[in-house]
Amino acid sequence: MSSKSTVPVPKKFVFKEPTKQLRRGKACLNCRFHKIKCDGVKPVCGSCTRLPREEECEYASASSRTKELEQRVTRLKARVQELESPEVTGSGLQLADPHFAVNERVSTLSVPSSRAQSISDHSSSSSRSSFDPLLGSPEPSISIINMLLDNFLPFGSQFGFFLHLERFKSAALMNAPFGDDSRPSPALLNAVYLWGAHLSPVDALQSNETIFLNRALQHISVELPNALNSAQIMHTIQAEVLISTYFFRKNQLLEAEFHLNGAVSLSQSAGLHQIRSDRVFSSPVVKILMETEAFLPPAQDVIEEGERINGFWAVYCLQRLVSITVGNPSYCFGGLDNPFRDIDTPWPCEYEFGLYNDGAFGRSTIEQFTHGQSPIFEPVFDLSSYTKAVVLLHHVIRLAHKLNRGLNSEDAYAAFTNDCIFFESLLTRFHSSLPSLDIDNSFYGFSGPTRDSLVVTHVLIWCAYMQVQKIYSSCGVPDALERCIGTAQNIIHTLADANHLHLNPIVGTLCAMACSTIGDELVRTETVTQWDLETLGNQIDTSVLRQGLEAGIATMALLAMDSPVMKYQMDKLQNAYPFI
Template identity: 35%
Template structure:
């Protein structure tokens, strides 16, 4: 048994014996009082408890006080370093992660970096010193210039000789706000001759004149930055110029940034021009095979057109004007068009969006998912049929009013309005028929209930009669010069009409000889191109690939059927394997002729080649 140790025993006195100097706890050392050094809690701390625990500097780990002291020392050292940068070596060395991009910018073609001299003023309106944009003036927006701004004479942008020179932040990705003046002219020359194939609905002549005005980027008298950037992007893509194509991605990034920020500004045409920019971007992404972006920009264009009330232009019905914003709690609506040409652009803009929506829906969605957002219940389209661009300045007659335009067309209501026979209107009608046929094809199932079957049969017969009536109203392709832009549009209209027949009858072509014959006749019409040489057409709307693919599938299916039946039909006659193979090769050759210009068409060609290899 161990005897209890008393406070006055030698052992206790030994345990309480003060430690050597310098072994005091941190509290006693801070208060400068005598410490007995007893662990774990010294005498003074035991008699007068403190908020801080009794700690010793020689403990197994760093004490909290020691950590705080080290933090203070480190912060003091850093503060001295920042206050005297020349006397110390930085503890953290920074580097520029974008230095390769800065070096690449130095290699840009001169036409992209230094604007050419312009006759209107000593400083080109497209100089990178022009930092005006359509963004609101109270925000710290930065321009996208990549180089230090310089005048044509080589002076620094920081010179005090001009009060308009302002510093800006460089961007290694986007280059200057605009290319040089001569480059802009070249890009317009590349794009405008083919612009209608990619959804351009503005008056090209007015657009070109406004673009080349000697005014800054974003000036209200010029098109919006988003629209200009989208047109420049298309011009670069169509240019086949290697120096420009190297920077196509930068042009695309600039267009995407401006189309997102332009609506924040106060440009007078921001709604119409943003809509046009979205359409151009949707066609661009469809053209290069980036389908998700194509669908996104199409959806934005549809929302913008409906939100701005473009589906109610010249409506015969009373409706509340669309609200596009608020100012001091006051609703803001789109201002009335300034002239006939602007109203025509708005009308054509809506129908262009409608056609784009139908093309993308059919080309990129499964047959059972083809939707009709623009004809959804509650969305009534009253806007009259559009005019062709040369007739914009004349405008619609003052008495023209629209009422259920699409619905009346599908019901085959007679419309004698002259604008209903314009090439643009015929294009819209053909797109509607194509889309409606695809919808019906996706709704068909062989196990329909009796009521569903009768409803489907009635809709089938109605749209079939409408297609036949519409086809007879179309001008023949042989009437137009192959070099005329309207010829490409008319070829597309004929192809859409034939594709509508194929979509409508394809589900029944295996069992019904009449439906099979309808499909074969439509496919032959589409692939013969009205006797025109497809090689001379140049650029065409990307949807043409989807139409030709439908025709090629008809020939592939029929070749497979003929082979499986071992038919005695002469191979060289119409309907024989040789004739079908010749038509199929014509269709594949047409796709191949355009595939170098479009990743989307190349993708469609690949699908046909795979299907052909499987038979």
């Protein structure tokens, strides 16, 4: 007797060695596919118990290989649909690339080509309602790519897209393999496809949103530490910005900050904050640090240099807006506020027109602007206007936080007052330089600033001005409260009339800021006594405040229809002011 039979095994684990006939006729589908021995134990065979697989252990009643394949393909397609739509099926699992896995498995089976086509047609007809543009390829077909690009590129500037549109589109549609150096990087392409699917009005394309997200995350994790040449670095930064903005819009702020941190770190290590700097470094240590970081070779042309300049400011603006949304604008994030890393890069502009050919150099770009040393021409509106509006809002909110933390001396209070007066004047002059919102749409070009960006720029400046008036009102400045509430009402009215602003995730924060200003004043007015009202004066009728807050929440509800971050902001408002 062999030693194997003498081993004392508990009865419940004893199984009989299957015969060859049993393995041929009774093996599970997993074992048949992998061509391994199967003991035929049901409901789960020994092989599937020892080596758990994604597919469940399943037996076919018929012995027809073709029928088994058809059943397997149908089952896998149903599983793919379930994993792609966990909100419908109740499954919490995610699948990075199910379609490619299914196709790869089917393609390896040794069946006649005509029969394989029949199986493919059968699986396609069984899931016609879930159109699959990714089957059999690491990226969609050229026609689907065109659709995704058309969905995304017209709104790309709202999500931080800074690359040259025509160059990017030509490279994306180039007849070259996926991952070829002549095309955008895989992470960037999938990030763009992700936004194209997200913005698509076609449900079948939207259903692939999770696949593009998983692919973008997989590729960015590889590309971020391995970006070496100029194209790889810029494509990785662009992909990180798009992924971060996507998570921002989805109200996944931790994930947004994580990918934003990658974009900030890579842009600074590439020296994008020191483009065209005329700085002379007095410290050898700092000089060596800056020289080792700025490893990008000189730009090949004005467009490539413009992409680098605009790329840095896209990262900068996104970081400031995310910090405002999470409520911590004074947080030093990713070294942007490091005193040894002053920003000398010139303001962004439309590089197609050769505006960077003047050979100009810069130093302390933001400091010069916020100290009134940069000229403000009027009227002017270009790509720098939005960036400057973000800078001004961030600085004013930091002033408000400084007041909330308290001022310890008369000198500190005097300096704070001077800062408020200066920024109010700067905001007024800058806003007067912007074109009116009533300007003809023919003013805007597809590749330059859009009307949506002009509206957001106006709203950013109004929010900053509203914050200054709110500070004045708390300090007892006459008429400041009326200006503050009037500006908040103007913000709400403007956002309610906009068409595509719901796409930009910062719009929810700006609208919530205006609503909170009105709501806080309404709460304060309704809680003070009549004597306090007569003593304090300078009050606004509660009916006006209530109407303004109701209009603001109605606007938020409109904006939040397809934006989780705006839905989150609206829920916070409704919880803060349940009486509305």
